[in-house]
Amino acid sequence: MGLVDAVRSLTRPAGKPRLTGPKPIDENGLAIAPVDAAGHDHLWWLDRMVRSDQQLVERMTLIFHDWFATLGPKVSMQRPMIEHSNLLRGGCFGSFLTLLTRVTADPAMLITLDGQKNRKGKPNENYAREMMELFSLGARRGYTENDVREMARALTGWTNEYSAALGAYDFHFDPKLHDKGRKTIFGRRGRWSWQDGPRLCVENPKHASFFVRKLWSYFVSTPPGPERESELISLYRRSKWKIRPVVEAILLGPEFYADSPMVKPPAVYLASMLRARGRGIDTTAWIRLSERAGQLLFAPPDVSGWNDARWLDTARMQARWEMVHEVIRPDIRGLPRPYPPDETPGEAIGKALRAWADPVPDQGELAELNEFAARTAALADGPGEPSSFRRLRQSGLQQLVGVGSGMVMM
Amino acid sequence: MSAGAPNACGCGEFTRSQLLHADAAEAGNGLPRIEEGMPVPAGTGMSRRSLLLKGAGLALSVYGAKLALPSLEEGIAAADPAGRVLVSIFLDGGLDVMSLLAPVGDPRYRKLRPTLAMKRSQTLPFSEDERLRWHPAARRLAKLHREGKVTVFPAMGYGGPDQSHFTSRHFYEIGEVEVGARTGWLGRYLDLAGTADNPMQGLSLEKALSPTLATSVNPVAALNSTGGFELSSPVVDPVQAELFRSFERMGELPSDSPGLRQLRDATAQTSKLRRELPSLEPGGSGGYPGHPMAARLRQLARYLGLGLPIRVATLTGAGGYDTHASQAGTLAGNIKATSDSIFAFQRDLERRGLADRVLIHVWSEFGRRPAENGSAGTDHGAAGIGLVIGSRASGRMAGEFPGLERLDRLENLRHTSDFRGLYCGLLEQWFGQDPAAIIPGAAGFRRPKVVR
Numbered sequence: 001m002g003l004v005d006a007v008r009s010l011t012r013p014a015g016k017p018r019l020t021g022p023k024p025i026d027e028n029g030l031a032i033a034p035v036d037a038a039g040h041d042h043l044w045w046l047d048r049m050v051r052s053d054q055q056l057v058e059r060m061t062l063i064f065h066d067w068f069a070t071l072g073p074k075v076s077m078q079r080p081m082i083e084h085s086n087l088l089r090g091g092c093f094g095s096f097l098t099l100l101t102r103v104t105a106d107p108a109m110l111i112t113l114d115g116q117k118n119r120k121g122k123p124n125e126n127y128a129r130e131m132m133e134l135f136s137l138g139a140r141r142g143y144t145e146n147d148v149r150e151m152a153r154a155l156t157g158w159t160n161e162y163s164a165a166l167g168a169y170d171f172h173f174d175p176k177l178h179d180k181g182r183k184t185i186f187g188r189r190g191r192w193s194w195q196d197g198p199r200l201c202v203e204n205p206k207h208a209s210f211f212v213r214k215l216w217s218y219f220v221s222t223p224p225g226p227e228r229e230s231e232l233i234s235l236y237r238r239s240k241w242k243i244r245p246v247v248e249a250i251l252l253g254p255e256f257y258a259d260s261p262m263v264k265p266p267a268v269y270l271a272s273m274l275r276a277r278g279r280g281i282d283t284t285a286w287i288r289l290s291e292r293a294g295q296l297l298f299a300p301p302d303v304s305g306w307n308d309a310r311w312l313d314t315a316r317m318q319a320r321w322e323m324v325h326e327v328i329r330p331d332i333r334g335l336p337r338p339y340p341p342d343e344t345p346g347e348a349i350g351k352a353l354r355a356w357a358d359p360v361p362d363q364g365e366l367a368e369l370n371e372f373a374a375r376t377a378a379l380a381d382g383p384g385e386p387s388s389f390r391r392l393r394q395s396g397l398q399q400l401v402g403v404g405s406g407m408v409m410m
Numbered sequence: 411m412s413a414g415a416p417n418a419c420g421c422g423e424f425t426r427s428q429l430l431h432a433d434a435a436e437a438g439n440g441l442p443r444i445e446e447g448m449p450v451p452a453g454t455g456m457s458r459r460s461l462l463l464k465g466a467g468l469a470l471s472v473y474g475a476k477l478a479l480p481s482l483e484e485g486i487a488a489a490d491p492a493g494r495v496l497v498s499i500f501l502d503g504g505l506d507v508m509s510l511l512a513p514v515g516d517p518r519y520r521k522l523r524p525t526l527a528m529k530r531s532q533t534l535p536f537s538e539d540e541r542l543r544w545h546p547a548a549r550r551l552a553k554l555h556r557e558g559k560v561t562v563f564p565a566m567g568y569g570g571p572d573q574s575h576f577t578s579r580h581f582y583e584i585g586e587v588e589v590g591a592r593t594g595w596l597g598r599y600l601d602l603a604g605t606a607d608n609p610m611q612g613l614s615l616e617k618a619l620s621p622t623l624a625t626s627v628n629p630v631a632a633l634n635s636t637g638g639f640e641l642s643s644p645v646v647d648p649v650q651a652e653l654f655r656s657f658e659r660m661g662e663l664p665s666d667s668p669g670l671r672q673l674r675d676a677t678a679q680t681s682k683l684r685r686e687l688p689s690l691e692p693g694g695s696g697g698y699p700g701h702p703m704a705a706r707l708r709q710l711a712r713y714l715g716l717g718l719p720i721r722v723a724t725l726t727g728a729g730g731y732d733t734h735a736s737q738a739g740t741l742a743g744n745i746k747a748t749s750d751s752i753f754a755f756q757r758d759l760e761r762r763g764l765a766d767r768v769l770i771h772v773w774s775e776f777g778r779r780p781a782e783n784g785s786a787g788t789d790h791g792a793a794g795i796g797l798v799i800g801s802r803a804s805g806r807m808a809g810e811f812p813g814l815e816r817l818d819r820l821e822n823l824r825h826t827s828d829f830r831g832l833y834c835g836l837l838e839q840w841f842g843q844d845p846a847a848i849i850p851g852a853a854g855f856r857r858p859k860v861v862r
Contacts, residue, residue, distance in 0.1 A: 114734045114785065122784015126734045129574070129790070139577045139589065145820055148573075221669060260667030292634055294618055302502075304576050312676035313619035314609065314683050315634035321641050321680070332644055362670070364663035372656040376649050392649040399644050399653060403677070404660055408669055 007251045010056035011093060011244055017054040019047070024281035032281065034082060039287035041078040042297045045085060046290075047281045049271035060092035060247070061085055062267060063218045064099070065297070066305035068135060070108040072298035077167055081298045084108035093244040096211060100135060100198040105158065107171040112303060116158045116171065120179040128152035130303050132201060138214075142206030143186065150183040151200075154192040202241055208233045212246065217308065219250050220259045228253065261408035263311045266295035269320065269407060273327045276357035285326050292319035317403075324402030331355065332395040339391035345373035348390065352397035361405040369397060494767055494840055495714060497707075498596065498622055498724045501748065501774040503732030504575065506788055507795040507823070508780060509741055510548055511564055511811070515541035518814035522781045526738060526788070538562065538807040547746035550753035551797075558805035559756065561860055563796030563832065565812050567825025571776065571792035575732065579775035583621040585833050586850045594622035595833055596722045597630065598848045603841065604628040604721060609679040610687065611721045613713075615706040620724035629679045636709045638689030641680075657681055688716060698754040701747045703728040707755035715762050731774060735785035748772075752799060765801040769840055769861070771832075772797035777823055780814055792822035796832055798860045802840075808832075808858035831855035 024032045024047040034044035049058045065088060072081050084106055091099040103109050104127070110116040113127035128151035132143045143151075157178030161170040173194065183192050185200050192200065201207060212232045216224050224232065232246055239245045250256060264272065270286060270293075290296050294316045300306055312320075343351075349369050353359065361369065373393060380389035512528050513519050520527045533543030534552045542564065544552040554560050568587050572578045581587045585595030593601070596612065604611040605628065612623040612630030619632040633639060641657075643650045661678025665671045690712055698704035706725045713720060728751060729744030752770060759765040777794030793812070798804070809827030818824050834845040834852050839861035845852040 117735050117785040119784055124734055124783055124785050124787075125789045133574050133576075139574050140572070145573060221667075261669040263669050263672055292617075302575070310619070310621075310624075310672075312672050313614070313630075313632040314639070314676065314680045315614075315632035316618060317676040317680040318634070318639065318641060318684075325642050325644050328644060362663075362665075365660060368656050368659050368663065371659075372652060375652050375655075379648050379652070389649065392645045395644045396649055396653040396656075400656055400660070403657065404673075407673055 003252060007248055011248050011251070013054040013057060017048075017052045017057060019051040020053065021051045021278070022280035022282070023047075027283045027285075035079045039284065039296075041072065041081055042287050042290060042299075043281050043284065044082065045297045046267065046271060046274075046286060049267065050274045050280060056247075057089060057092060058271075059268070060243075061089045062265070062297075063215070064088040064092055066218075066300065066308070067214065068103045068109065069300040069303050069305035070106075070112045070298070071300065071303065075108050075111045078298070080106075080108040080111070085298070093247065094242065096241045096243055097199060097202045099243070100131070100202065101195060103135075104131065104155070104194065104198050105171075105173070107160070107168070110158055110160070110171055111168060115155065116160050116168075118152055118156050118158065119177045120153075120156045123149065123152040123156060123179070125149060125152040128155055128197070131155075131197065134304055136198075136201035136210060137204055137206045138210045141210065142204045147185050150185045151197055153179040153181070153183050154185065154197045155194045157194055208236050208241075211241075212236060215243075215246055216250055220255050221262045222255075222259070224255065228255070264407060264409050265306065265308065265311060266290055266293035266316070266320070266323075267297055268409075269293075270323055270327075273324070273356070273402065273406065277327065277331060277355065279327070279330070283326070286323075289319055289323045289326060292316070293323060294319070320407065321399075321403050324399055324406070328355075328395070328398045328402065332398060335391050335394055337391065338387040339394070341386035341390060343390050343394075345370055345377065348373050348394055348397055351394060352401050355398050356401050356406045359401065359405040359408075361401065365404050369400060372396060372400060493719075493721065494769070495720055496596070496722050496836065496840060497710065497768060497770045498620070498722065499727050499748075499752070499770060499772045500579075500620070500622075500724065501727040501731050501772065501795070503730045503774070504578075504776045504778055504790055505731040505774040505795050506733060506737065506741065506778040507564065507793070508778070508788075509737070510545050510745060510795055511536060511542045511562070512545060513541050513811060513814060514543045516814045518780075522814060524782070525786050526782045536562075539564070539811055541813075542811055545742070545745050547742045548749045549746075551749040551799075554753060554756060554799060555805075559799060559801055559803055561798040561803045561805055561858075562807045563798075563809055563827045563858070564807065565777075565793035565809055565823055565826040566773070566796035566829055566832070567776070567793040567823075568828050568830070569825075571818075571822065571825070573776065573790040573792070573820075573822075575775055575790070580621070582773055582775055582829055583624075585830060585848065587830075588850075592624065593626050594620070594624045595848060596622050596724075597625035599837060599841065599843060600630060600722060601625050601627045602847060603843060607682070608719050609682050610719050613710075613720050613723045615710055615723060615725045622724055623722065629675070629682065631679055631683050633683070633687070636690070636705050637692070639683045639687040640689070641684055654681070654684070688713075688718070696754075696758060698758070699747065699750045701728050701751055703747060704751035704754055707751055708758065711755060711758045711762065711764070714759075714764050714768065727772070733778065733787050734783065734789060735787040737787045756799065756801075760801065768800055769802060769836070770797075770799040771836065772799065773829070779822055780817060781821060792818060792820070793825035796827065796829065798832075798836070802861050804859045804862045806859065808860070827858060828855055831857055832860065835860045 024043055026032060032040045032043050034040045052058050070084050075081055087102055087106055113130055114124045115127040118124040125148050129148045133139050137143055157173050159174050159177055160168045162168050180191055182189055185192060186204055212229060232249055235249055236246050295306060376389055376393040380386045512533055514530045514533055532546055534546060536542045536544055580589060583594050584591040600612045609629040609631035614620045614623055614632040617634050623630045645653055658681035661674055661681050663674055665674045696708050698708045710723055728747035733741055759768050773796055774794050777791045778788035779791040783789050812824045812826050830849050833849050834855050835857040837843040837845040837848060
């Protein structure tokens with residue numbers, strides 16, 4: 001398979017995704033309850049990341065969850081959050097305008113940014129501002145404070161029913177709540193409707209460059225050169241704001257392959273570790289550990305999503321260490337007893353790397369793994385010790401690789 | 411081989427804690443308590459790092475001189491007992507300053523806030539401006555103010571206010587009003603005044619490192635737990651000691667890319683924190699309210715009491731302040747939790763004799779629009795709150811309340827003090843640090859008197 005076909009197999013998946021492998025359960029062997037049990041929505045998605053045969057769809061869904069960050073704690077119901085992610089899943093390769101329009105009317109987003117409280121005569125600017133600043137144009141690019149206020153008027157009319165038993169439900173557009181007056185947005189005057197809002201954003205001359213740079217940043221650690229950027233911008237415009245062609249162009253470009261390592265986002269890190277070991281979701285420990293590592297799915301820190309430039313500090317590193325320990329626990333328990341007493345350092349390191357599906361440590365890390373292997377072997381000086389020390393050595397090596405090169409996308 | 415190797419004692423499961431117990435039993439006479447007033451924990455009880463900190467030499471046989479002592483001593487030495495500490499508390503979302511200090515005496519207040527306006531009788535007096543009244547939930551903050559320990563900036567901001575949470579917050583974090591800087595204003599201070607081997611000098615007591623503390627050279631740390639900073643281990647000693655040694659050495663490896671650099675730096679700082687941060691044994695409320703923010707502040711007071719080399723700490727105030735809808739109820743609860751937590755912290759510092767060394771800075775990315783919106787909430791505004799709290803705070807209001815009669819062209823509150831002027835004042839008056847290399851254009855900002 002050539003590169004083009006390989007990329008297309010990711011960007012043009014056929015039919016519905018298949019989930020293969022063990023179904024997600026908690027530590028007691030009970031099926032998870034994504035809609036009802038706190039944190040199980042996170043497990044539900046993590047399971048898809050681990051088991052889906054459409055891996056790029058899940059990655060794109062995560063990208064758009066970061067992009068259109070809806071806040072689970074504010075929405076306070078898990079079903080609309082999961083439905084929101086399914087909306088992203090279904091639209092992640094299609095038209096960005098369609099996606100933005102659907103997101104604008106999506107219950108999870110309406111709640112997150114008070115869109116359903118935005119009424120004729122009582123505008124609430126929350127969504128209007130973030131649609132421009134975070135979703136389509138970028139801070140201080142292509143809009144004014146007055147545009148924020150006028151856009152809020154255009155987006156009026158969404159509402160919902162509420163009952164104590166059901167919470168917020170039946171989200172719908174009520175023309176009586178919509179401000180039908182004229183609005184001036186980006187210098188264009190008209191009786192703009194709620195659908196005109198997203199369209200005006202996407203048609204704003206500042207949108208295409210925002211889209212291209214933001215999408216690019218998820219795949220390549222340094223911004224595109226000016227030529228590359230304008231090439232992608234015109235591709236995006238020519239395709240009438242389709243996402244797929246831009247993703248394909250990024251994945252086929254030389255920058256993607258020449259790029260230096262990027263720190264994996266915690267959810268990607270955890271899913272990649274579980275996939276490497278063929279381990280399905282079998283514990284709720286991932287909820288707490290993911291939260292501590294800085295990425296609980298459906299609960300980004302705020303509506304600007306996660307800070308993808310800064311995933312690591314001491315608190316989050318500590319959580320990643322614990323994640324690794326938790327991931328390898330069953331495997332290291334299962335290491336043979338007695339363990340081969342004559343395993344060489346090279347064999348031991350090879351085995352540890354294989355357990356992580358062969359990440360590529362740099363020279364310094366490889367040298368340290370060798371040092372560790374040699375030092376621990378030297379500790380054994382009594383009868384029967386070589387076997388037990390080599391078993392401990394293997395466990396230690398797996399931990400070290402997990403918190404080392406296993407953490408970066410090469 | 412050290413005395414702690416598996417076979418030396420004839421068992422294969424001789425754990426770190428057993429080793430510590432053994433060592434402590436031999437040499438533990440006269441071990442100091444971790445903290446005044448705390449019971450001595452069960453058994454020898456003390457965790458490894460408490461042991462390292464207080465009974466330094468004891469752990470040598472287990473961890474080796476190279477691992478434990480030199481940097482520890484340096485660390486303690488860096489904790490100048492007279493060293494000053496700044497605690498930065500961020501109120502996330504844009505606190506409605508017109509609720510915290512309600513302009514009840516302003517003729518336009520009721521017109522702008524038809525449903526949200528508080529009655530005069532509900533509020534508490536503010537001695538420095540009779541138009542303003544404290545929110546009833548800020549009772550304890552008002553008390554500290556009466557004691558002369560709160561410097562109030564009733565309209566903090568900057569020219570050309572940005573109403574994006576993220577942009578405006580970024581400005582406050584980096585100490586300038588241009589986007590894009592990669593270091594925080596307190597991070598730059600630590601780059602100048604801190605050391606290359608002490609991640610505790612800048613400590614975020616929250617889920618992740620505050621961008622305010624982002625440095626370019628010197629290490630800083632984030633601490634998400636109120637206990638200690640442990641890493642669990644898949645192996646027992648002595649292999650475990652080798653595991654942590656290798657992890658530490660991985661932090662020292664060179665890296666040729668920003669991504670790897672981030673990984674190596676975080677590894678180094680994590681190793682350092684694991685070795686040097688003492689575990690705090692749980693115990694009592696210490697007079698603090700039952701809120702996570704209070705627990706963080708109590709943790710900080712205890713660390714300072716232990717003499718940890720902390721120069722700057724950051725944490726997030728209770729709750730969120732982006733009150734676009736139905737704000738009255740949630741805001742009151744959050745103001746109360748924040749106010750009560752700060753009060754308990756200040757009293758704790760006073761009891762510990764630390765109050766002259768610690769100053770608190772409370773900030774938020776902006777205030778909210780004077781006119782309420784249609785959802786019984788308020789949208790993003792301009793001028794917001796600034797507070798400097800502590801026994802050494804000047805206690806005199808800086809910049810006046812601008813009044814509601816004349817708002818800016820977007821109908822927001824005008825600012826009467828600039829946050830960069832406050833930063834310059836804190837650097838000069840509190841840290842004795844020339845702000846020129848930290849705050850761009852420092853010379854041009856008027857300094858309020860913030861320290862007495």
